[in-house]
Amino acid sequence: MSAKDARDRIADDAVAQRLLNLAFIFNTSTRPISTDEIVSDSDLGYGSTNRESEVKKFNRDRKKLSEQGIEIIPAPVELGAENETALWMLDRENTFAAGGIITPDDAALLAEAIDEYLSGKTSPLRTPLMRVRTKVAEVARSPQEPPAAAAPASAHQAMxxxxxxxxxxxxxxxxxxxxxxxxTSRRSVQIFGIFTHEGATYIxxxxxxxxxxxxxxxxxxxxxxxxxxxxxxxxDFDIHEFLFMPFDFGGEEGVDATFSFPAESDAHALTHGRGAVSPTPDGSLRWTVRVRNLxxxxxxxxEHARDGMRPCAPQALIDAWGAKIREAVETHEAR
Incomplete structure (x- = not known):
């Protein structure tokens, strides 16, 4: 590679990094961002002493993002800008709004598939899939059908x-x-997995x-x-080792609890890969796991008693098990 080719490669990488930086910061911002904030931020890829040059660079970058379907537009005056071009925001309605990619029939089928997948469930895929659905619904909608009201994008959705x-x-x-x-602290994380628990999303x-x-x-x-x-x-990363169990939440100090279940049980389905499972001389299995709420x-x-699951230790866990059984029996007899 020649010296010129190397310089061009470095320059192209710098542009790509700036574009990605801009896409991230505008997608997660809950307020308009000023030109000065952008062109003075070295972390974004700007920050030289020549402000005029940095403003021109930002304008070129906005144009390149627009070519990729990411629209950064002047914020309306009512959002706080004294000058319409002083503050910028992501045009969420028109970003990625390119037409002619799929037919109306295909778009309708895709919208139905997304609705079926998301029906009655929570998923970290909900936000990107709903964005896709909004776009394909625009393609599938007949000219006489009025557009559906768009839900306002929240800061959490952007996150x-x-x-x-x-x-x-x-x-x-x-x-x-x-x-x-x-x-509150500043964190930097390499995301290995995403999951949901009781309506909340975790990384x-x-x-x-x-x-x-x-x-x-x-x-x-x-x-x-x-x-x-x-x-x-x-x-070797396994997200099952990090999934929450019902006993992970509580004010108690964590204690090791042991359960038994038959050898033919599906240990992975019951334990979600948590804790340690070991065989016993009689052929049954013992599962030891840390719990915060006995x-x-x-x-x-x-709940898994029909699968042969039984508490073994500590005694407080066995006592709580007995109390649950008595409570269930009393409730049944009262009916």
Whole structure:
């Protein structure tokens, strides 16, 4: 490669990085962003002392993004701009709104498939799929059919979009995070997996602050400003090891609980890969797992009693199991 080719390659990479940075920051921002904020931010790829040159660079980048279907437009005056061109925002309605890709019949079938998939369930795919559905519905709709009212995009929806994009591209995501104690910190995470639990969405990934795998609740994440370095998900990563169980939530200190179930039971389905499963001399299996709520753990065992699941230790777990059975019997007799 010649010196000129090398310089051109570096320049192309810098442009691509700026475009990706802009796409991320505008997609996750809950307010319009000023020209000065953009052209002075070295993390975004700008920040030289020549402001006029940086403004021209930003305008060229906006045009390149528009060619890819990402529309960054002047914010309306009522959103706080004294000058219509002083603040910028993502045009969510028209971003990626390219027509002529699929036929109206195909679009109608796709919209029905999305509705069927999302019916009665929560999923981290809901936001990107609903965006797709909105676009294909526009293609499928007949000229006489009035357009459906568009739901306003929330900050959390934008965050979910960004999380999914970072995960799909395998790019490190930086964000502000507020934990359950109200403590806020800046985090940078390589996202290895996404899951939902009781209506909330969580990510699992390698956290740069702790240098360990951590779980983060997405509705406590804010201000994902830019993508970071690329990464590779380890081959031995198993998201089942991080899925929540009913007994993971509670004010109690975690204790090791042991359950038994028959050898022919599907251990993976019952344990979701959590804890340790070991055989016993009589052929049954023992499952030991950390629990934070013994009452919930007893209820979980009772729910799977038909599968042969029984509590073994500690005694407090066995007592809670007995109380659950008595409660069920009393309720049945009262009917």
């Amino acid at each position: 979910l979009d960004t999380i999914w994009l970072a995960f799909s591209l395998h790019r490190t995501l930086s964000f502000s995070y507020t934990n359950a104690r109200g403590e 699992v990934g390698l956290d740069d602050a702790s240098h360990a795998l951590r779980t983060f609740r997405t509705d406590r994440m804010e201000q994902a400003l830019r993508p970071g370095a690329s990464y590779r998900i380890p081959d 009452d919930a753990a007893a209820a979980f065992a009772l």
